[in-house]
Amino acid sequence: MCYNFLLTHDKIRKGTKRYEKKTRSALIKNGKYFVAPQQSSDTFKVLFARLAAEGAGRPVDRQGFPDGPWTPETIAEAISAIDGYDGDIDLRTVQIWFQDNDNGISTNNIRWLARIFGCNDPDATSLWQVELSAANRRLAEKRKRKKVGNRPRLGSTETVQKIEAGYTRARASAVTAQEINWRFNLAKKTEALFDSQSSMALPLVVFTGACTLALISFTLNVHSVVFTPENGPPRQVGFLWAPNWTITFLAVLPLFLVLLMDLLRCWKEEWRTRLADFNDPEFLGVSWEHRLTAASYAFWATFFVTVIVASGYNWTATHLTPLLESDPGNWAVDWSRIAILRPDLISVPSAIAFTSLVFLYNGFTAYLFFTGHIILHLMKDDYVSLMKGLEAQSSEEFIPEIENISFLLMNGIFRCTALGVLITILMKLQSSFLQSNSTNIIDWLVADFGSPFGNHDSIAKESTLSRIAPGSFYSFFCLLAIVGTFANASIKIRWMFARLHLAEWHNRLIAPWVVMNGTMALLVISYFLIGVLPGFTIFLAFSLALTGYLLTKPASMWSRDSRKERST
Secondary structure, eight states, rough: HHHHHHHHHHHHHHHHHHHHHHHHTEEEEETTOOOOOOOOOOOOOHHHHHHHTTTTTTOTTTTTTTTOOOOOOHHHHHHHHHHTOSSSOOHHHHHHSSSSSOOOOOOOHHHHHHHHHHTOOOHHHHHHHHHHHHHHHHHHHHHHHHHHHSSSOOHHHHHHHHHHHHHHHHHHHHHHHHHTSOOHHHHHHHHHTTSSTTTTTHHHHHHHHHHHHHHHHHTTOOOOOOOOOSSSSOOOOGGGHHHHHHHOOOHHHHHHHHHHHHHHHHHIIIIHHHHHSSSTTTTTOOOHHHHHTTHHHHHHHHHIOOOOIIIIIIIIIIHHHHHHTOOOTTTTTTTTHHHHTTTTSSSHHHHHHHHHHHHHHHEEEHHHHHHHHHHHHHHHHHHHHHHHTTTTTTOOTTTTHHHHHHHHHHHHHHHHHHHHHHHHHHHHHHHHHHHHHHHHHHHHHHHHGGGTTTTOGGGOOOOOOSSSOOHHHHHHHHOOOHHHHHHHHHHHHHHHHTTTOOHHHHHHHHHHHHHHHHHHHHHHHHHHHHHSTTTHHHHHHHHHHHHHHHHHHHHHHHHHHHHHHHHO
8 A cells, every 4th residue: 555655656746747847848949938928918018027027038047947037238139149130229229128118119129029039939929029019009008098198189080180191101102112122223222332331432432533533644644734825824734733633532522421321320220210219109100211212213313413414414515525626615724625735745535535534433423422412311301200200209208319319410411511512612713723824723822812911913803704614603503402401401400309399409509500500601601702802712721620620520529518518
């Protein structure tokens, strides 16, 4: 009898161990602690806090227990290690999930979180994605109920219209993307150039092209040419003496591309993601890809104007035809037309080949320059769209970060457009010099600098009106487009802050904002004074010095100054 009792007890003990082992193995998937969805009525914050405390999705030890609870650092590191992760989640975003507030989680981030809680198992991930989405909706409903109690209730008709409009816009976005997907998308191809992983790749290509043209000008003997007109003093018209061909492509344009590429990367990878996380999860905004696709016509129009008209047609009318006819006409003589009057330096066929190469390079660099301004407009429109979604948010927790993102975006736009205005100034300097009677552009600038101090040989009065320099007209239209980009961004960003009733922002950032607007105004005034007012170089030098200081000053120092104002 005692033997039978011991045998029965041993069977029960072994059965219990087998049950515990089977139960423990059911809680382990892919070597991680798995917690099955309970289909509870908890909101996202409650559900996430419970799962983080239990260590759902954490690696297990030999006994099958999870390796402690989740922390913001460990869960951010785990998400970044997932195959196919696109880098949309940072530590700040994960910290918001742990905070006790009414902020939810975006649909894209739910996907990554479900992979963690589902232990990277397809079926379990799908179940957790459904569970997390439902919990996030319950949190959104809870937040809406709070807002209804504190704010006037919107009419049901208006609410339905907004929801229907949002879904219609989302469906239209999907349809448009599918329709255009099969076609060659110039906008996406161009944006891919600016979105390169290396911020120096495209600028180095532009710089190398400029160096190549400079070397070719040496071999063709047009790098430095002193030309003596019939009625006038000798004049330096060499290729390397033209700042619009040398300084622009060797320094200013590469720097413009570096700043633009860095700004675009920050916007897509950091700032846009943060503003999207601050929004209501149910806010139906326009994706960056759809916004870029919708602007495809602008990229094609820019290609036509810069490559076909401004470069192709301009080269044909102002260089090819005069060279073939051996008559410069009313065009100012420079390195590109010197073959007509000095065939001993360069032959007409060589001049045609070299000018065609220069204008081909100029056409594609001009395309990059102006499509860069289209990218600036798209970032500004994307910012305005995301900020409109924040109008219904009552939390003031993220206002400082929103202010910081807004200023950094505007500061980046200012830097790019300031360099753009500098390019137009270089173009007009060369055009004005060709209409003067000075020997070279350096003597021309030095003489003007000394004119207010007793040098009465004012270059502003030495204009030979019989010669036409097309760069003056071209630079003027470029100036309008560049200043329009800056002014539009400045007005729209300030307008959005007014709509969000962020009155304190005006006091914190008014100084840097005034400096940016004032510097842009000084650059524009300097442009119009070139060759018109004696002593314009003094005003120009001051404007360029101030611009150079703002370009080299880190934007973070402005933010630091604003924090000091806030603390005082």
